Amino acid sequence: MKSHLLIGSCLLVLLTLAGCSRDDGAAPVAASARAPEKVVNVKVATVKRSDLAETFTLPGSLEAWQDLTLAAELAGAVRWTGPEEGARLAAGAEILRIDPETAKANLDQARADCDLLGKQLDRVRQLHGDGFASQQELDSAASSYAVAAAALQRSQVALAKSSISCPVPGILDRRLVERGEYVAEGTPVARVVQVDRLKVQIDLPEKDVPFVRVGQTVTVQPAVLNGTAPGARSGTIRHIAYNPDPATRTYRTTVEVANPAGDWRPGMIVRATFLRRTLDQVLAVPLYALLEREATRLVFVEEGGIARRREVTILAVVGQQAVIDTGLEGGERVIVSGQQLLADGAVVAVVAVEE
Structure with missing residues (x-):
């Protein structure tokens, strides 16, 4: 019995000594296993106030400022064509003529008739003043002259309509008829575009x-x-x-x-x-500097080699810039590259500064 107790006491002493030796050796191993804190390379940009223009x-x-299709205002044959397609025209430039000979002949006849009836009216008016012509004869002569004067005016208008001219400065985009072609009244003859x-x-x-x-x-x-x-x-x-x-x-x-x-x-x-x-004197950061974590928008700022988390609210997005409403005061160095895996308090090294 005593021998068994002696053996047990010896084993207890040996185990105690072994445990102490292991504890003494573990402390230096743990201390040597401690890795140095990781440094993250980042790029930063200094936040400054500036004016931003929001556009869309x-x-x-x-x-074309004016796109005009010109039509014939009277029927007849196209007797003359002037500028070619693509020509630049001044306002009033002539493009083509439609049977001007007939129109001119009608005008000459109307002018002759009007002159004749005008002279007859003068004679009747003189006779009426001398008492040799009645009022009815004077009224008839005056009416005939008025009809002739109206016919003369119509002939003048017809002659003017026989010439198709450019109403605005522009380009003859298309000529829709050729010389010798017969056109009816209302037929499209040319297209002019104003492109200055x-x-x-x-x-x-x-x-x-x-x-x-x-x-x-x-x-x-x-x-x-x-x-x-x-x-x-x-x-x-x-x-x-x-x-x-x-x-x-x-x-x-x-x-x-x-x-x-x-x-x-x-x-x-x-x-x-x-x-x-226009947003006056606002703080803005690049969109790619923003992070969203747990439904919160945030940025990291660099302070003496340490990354600090800042929660922000956005007023507007202008182009590639996010306008900051709250969370920044101006002058901070916002981390714009390398921030994706950062945590608050991480050690960082600034390798570049964006303007």
Whole structure:
């Protein structure tokens, strides 16, 4: 019995010594296993107050300022054609003539008749004054002269109508008849387009109507063709429809844009940029600096090599900038790259500063 107790006491002592030796060796191992804190490389941008212009862009199409189809005002054969298609015309330039010989002959006859009846009226008026012609004869002579004068005026109008002229400065887009062709009254004979200025027709959504007014400047940019983007031009709003399109609930808006060289053509697709509002002295950060965690929008700012979490609220989004309402005061160095996996208090190293 005593031998068993002696053996048990020895084992207890040995186990106690072994446990102490293990505890003494574990402390240096744990201390050596502690890894240095990870440093995250980031890019930052300093938040400053500035003015931002909030714009919106809508598609539109170009139309000629005036697109006129000229028609024959009297029947006859086309005797003369002038400018060729594509010619640039001044207002009043003659395009073609329709049977001017007949019109001129009718005018000469009407003028002769009017002259004759005018002389007869003078003689009857003199005889009536001397008491040799009755009032009825005077009235008859006056009536005949008035009829002749009206016929003369009609002949003058007919001669003028025999010449088809350009009513506005423009381009002869198409000539629809040829020399020798007979045309009836009302037959389309030419198409003229005025393109030294153009109309941009845009369908304006109802929500944007309060921000747009007649006389406002708009930036017009044609579509990119063959990899080439023509330069943008300024236009002016000339009209905003009062009645909406019943199908789209949009308001047809007309923008005037200068086209002195005629290089923009009707039918081209363009983009028109309107100013919605100007935000004065606001704080804004790039959209890609924003994070959303647990339905909260936030950014990280760098303070002495430490990332600090800041919850923010957004007032508006202007282009690629988020306008900050609350959460920043200005002057902070917002982390714009490398923030996706950061936590509050993380150690960071600034490797670049964005302007």
